[in-house]
Amino acid sequence: MSYTGSVLSVIGWFLLLVTVMGTKPSNCPWDDLSLVNWSEPSAWPTGHVPAENEAVTIAKGQSILLDTRDIPRLLSLTIEGTLVWGDVDDIRLETSFILVNGEFHIGSEECPFEKKAVIFLYGRSNSPEYSEEFGRKFIGVENGGKLEIHGKPKKSWTKLTGSVSPSTDSCGVVFDSWREKFGEEKEEGVHVIVWNPDGSVFDLGVFATKSGEQKDVDSFVRMMDGLMSETGKVVGIAVRGSLGKPQKSLEKLYLAIEKLGGRSIRQVKPKEPYTLVASIGHPATTREDHVTRYPDKDLLQASATLVLDTRHLVFIAVSGTVAHGYKHFTRFRVISRSLAYPLLTVLDDVTSWQPGDEIVVASTDFEWTQAEVKTIVQCPDCARNQIRVDGDILSSGEFRYSHFGHVTYGVDERAEIGLLTRNIRVEGEVQESCYSNSSREKYLCDRFGMDTFGGHIKVVRGGFARIEHTELYHLGQQASKGHYPLHFHMCDEVSGQYFRNNCIRNSFSRCITVHGTDNATVNLP
Incomplete structure (x- = not known):
């Protein structure tokens, strides 16, 4: 063979290898050409796609692909044929129960489902009961039924390799309005602070826009107009109490905030918290938060944060209402990045954990309630075994409690860190x-x-279930016998079936029950 031929041969094999490695397996459940789309009216005996509050049955011999996000809340879903979850992001299926006599697939072992999916089970303890076996609000797998749920593989848990502790009261805090006279301002309306890039205060103001006085709106607009030439300065805005009734007099205020990059100020209603933090001259970096008021919520809080990486500072504006809207507060802070987003170094490679994922850091004290839930944030400079998480931006510390991270005299006392978030979520409604x-x-x-x-999810004798890399939230029925988050019930021999690498959180009864069942695999590596 010539030299040129050898090179071409090597290149060909390399391209083939890259193609194979970079392509999803061809045996993904949703690739089955015999499947008929849920969204096709002809797929259903009724001649129309399922409507809201409809009891849906996928008949024996039917093979349906759930291909759309446009799914109304169903009364129930009975699967006697086959239902395959399509390769579509953010599908949310709401129903009072799912009964599997046929096959229900979300991904497979060879082709895990990697997009977001939610199954929401609704109902109350006094809702009509389907059967004595399954009760209410369930995914039930009967004799002959098959349930396959395979989420995106992620590292389930790891350990700290260094201790973390609450910071001192002043460590990392550059500015806090609650330590200043400005923090005592009680006027309802718009509170504003302007910072220099180093966190020092450049200007501040309180504008009583709730009263409807045009002069307060005009004063606010003049202040904002004057800032337009102050490129690089940071402005924090927080609404205390009520902004004012939507009216023509607020139009100039709306336009001034929108010029800073605000997008939701026009939707703010009385007693609804709203905050914005913006870097002057850089509207694309603006952050804002608006929380809709609910009558049954005692505390509502909106917070916007802006990170200046060049200074390693975080600028924070907070607006809140408590006691069902009768008390209000605002707060402005500038704190160090390490305080706002503490760095955790852990034992294992956690690159499968992504910004937005939630983790729990276990208590290393005698008090189990010292476990803390954190959200992972962006960290482009983190090593493979490091993450940054959201600190408690309104307290003085990164963590409320200390978490030990060392091996002492051969005893491993390092705090465990568990991943709470999965891309597939099964959730029970809670009143x-x-x-x-x-x-x-x-x-x-x-x-x-x-x-x-x-x-709850229950598998009975003759059923088949494999569930992995799935988040199970608000499952279990505490006052109801035999209804647990995950349950193999009197199944006898179940070799090859498993519950593994799942996260069960905020459950109301025993997490996993294996009752009268042999050779089930339950693990969390």
């Missing part, structure tokens, strides 16, 4: 107020401050 007449349920609801009747 915010008590409703049951049952004394047992009323006691539990009063104790926890919420309804404890979540959803």
